Amino acid sequence: MGEDKEINRRNFMSLATWAIGALIGAGLGIPAIAYIVGPALQRLEAQEWIRLGSAAKVELGTPTLFKTKIERKTGWIVNEDEITVYVLTEDGRDFVAMSNICTHLGCRIRWVADSGQFFCPCHNGVFDKDGGIVSGPVPRPLDRFELKVEDGQLYILGG
Amino acid sequence: MATRIGNWLDERFGWRRVWEVIFLRKVPKVNWLYTLGSATLFVGINQMVTGILLTIYYVPSPDQAYDSVQYITTQVPAGWLIRGLHHWGASAMIVLSVLHMLRVIFYGAYKYPREMTWITGIISGIIVIGFGFTGYLLPWDQKAFWATTVGTRIAEVTPIIGPWILRIMRGGEELTAVTLARFFGVHVWFLPATLAVLILIHLYLVVRIGISAVPKRGE
Ligand code: FES
Numbered sequence: 001m002g003e004d005k006e007i008n009r010r011n012f013m014s015l016a017t018w019a020i021g022a023l024i025g026a027g028l029g030i031p032a033i034a035y036i037v038g039p040a041l042q043r044l045e046a047q048e049w050i051r052l053g054s055a056a057k058v059e060l061g062t063p064t065l066f067k068t069k070i071e072r073k074t075g076w077i078v079n080e081d082e083i084t085v086y087v088l089t090e091d092g093r094d095f096v097a098m099s100n101i102c103t104h105l106g107c108r109i110r111w112v113a114d115s116g117q118f119f120c121p122c123h124n125g126v127f128d129k130d131g132g133i134v135s136g137p138v139p140r141p142l143d144r145f146e147l148k149v150e151d152g153q154l155y156i157l158g159g
Numbered sequence: 160m161a162t163r164i165g166n167w168l169d170e171r172f173g174w175r176r177v178w179e180v181i182f183l184r185k186v187p188k189v190n191w192l193y194t195l196g197s198a199t200l201f202v203g204i205n206q207m208v209t210g211i212l213l214t215i216y217y218v219p220s221p222d223q224a225y226d227s228v229q230y231i232t233t234q235v236p237a238g239w240l241i242r243g244l245h246h247w248g249a250s251a252m253i254v255l256s257v258l259h260m261l262r263v264i265f266y267g268a269y270k271y272p273r274e275m276t277w278i279t280g281i282i283s284g285i286i287v288i289g290f291g292f293t294g295y296l297l298p299w300d301q302k303a304f305w306a307t308t309v310g311t312r313i314a315e316v317t318p319i320i321g322p323w324i325l326r327i328m329r330g331g332e333e334l335t336a337v338t339l340a341r342f343f344g345v346h347v348w349f350l351p352a353t354l355a356v357l358i359l360i361h362l363y364l365v366v367r368i369g370i371s372a373v374p375k376r377g378e
Contacts, residue, residue, distance in 0.1 A: 028205075028244075031237035032212055038236035075216070076226035076234075 039075070052085060052154040058095065063088045063111045063118070063129060065100070066154070085145060085156060086111060086118075088129060097145040097156045098131045104138045118142070180366060187372035192266075195259040196365075202251045203358070206290075209245040210347065217297070219343035221336045224299035249291055256284050268371040276364040283357045286350050293346040299339060307342070308334055 007015075052066040063086040072081050084100045102109050107122035117134060118127035126134040131142030145156035169175045216235060218227045231238040260280065263269050269277035296307040311334070315325040330337035 028208060031240050032208070034236040035212055035238055035241050036215060038238075039234075076223065076230040 049155040099143040199255040
């Protein structure tokens with residue numbers, strides 16, 4: 001044994017044992033990895049048009065807050081989430097829908113009418129009327145939703 | 160290169176010696192029935208691995224247990240496989256343990272000097288049944304609920320202390336969230352910890368004393 005590389009009964013059995021072991025290990029190991037990372041890789045549920053409300057409610061030149069409820073399924077739990085969106089229009093025809101979530105670390109921003117800016121209370125992030133960066137640690141302008149108007153109703157694309 | 164790393168490690172760990180003692184030890188000429196113990200161990204390891212994986216998604220609370228199990232089976236990739244292995248492995252575990260025990264009985268392998276191997280084996284067998292009993296409730300479907308209702312009622316028939324056993328098992332008079340939570344805790348902590356210790360002793364004894372030969376006529 002040892003030096004000679006020829007295949008005798010003993011070597012064959014040990015090789016076969018290892019091979020079968022590796023096969024079983026892979027047979028369980030690969031599904032196990034898929035099982036663990038699976039939900040992490042799942043794509044976000046298909047986006048759909050969410051109705052916000054009447055377009056007539058938007059004041060000209062002032063971001064107006066819209067709240068709506070949507071059902072989200074996470075794992076095996078169905079949640080009712082509230083989506084909050086600021087809608088801005090300058091002329092009543094072109095609308096912009098902005099998320100109220102600060103792009104810094106996710107606090108909720110709010111419109112301060114006096115200064116005409118969005119203000120984030122967490123680290124003093126400030127955005128202008130269109131969601132552009134004014135000051136603070138914010139890395140990018142406010143996120144926007146795709147928006148459409150149908151029969152005087154505002155819809156945003158989300159999920 | 161690989162041998163050099165191997166040698167280097169062996170100098171510190173001494174695992175080659177351990178390997179030889181465990182796997183290259185001398186065994187008497189035996190038959191296939193002597194593989195039943197290893198088969199039980201194999202399925203046991205399967206139960207451990209798949210069981211650990213199941214806890215990643217399973218939630219032991221009455222309003223989520225059933226849904227989380229459904230989620231594992233229908234939504235998670237390979238979830239049906241992991242749960243299936245655990246489910247069928249559980250039955251295989253009972254069958255193999257019993258067959259292993261019968262072999263030991265019929266070959267008289269429990270006799271001197273292997274009494275402690277036998278005793279640790281018997282306690283392990285009882286724990287395996289405990290695994291089956293507690294695990295059966297966890298999916299929290301109708302079958303699970305009523306099986307545990309009946310099972311705990313059976314325990315209640317015990318003279319004098321029966322009602323106490325029922326209360327302790329259920330964590331109260333009724334089968335509730337408390338029952339589910341404690342069955343889960345027992346299933347994933349108490350029983351595995353105890354079984355691990357017992358099996359380590361059991362295997363140590365198997366290696367130390369060696370396995371018994373097939374008895375000869377007239378013995
Ligand atoms: S989260 Fe808004 S500024 Fe930090």
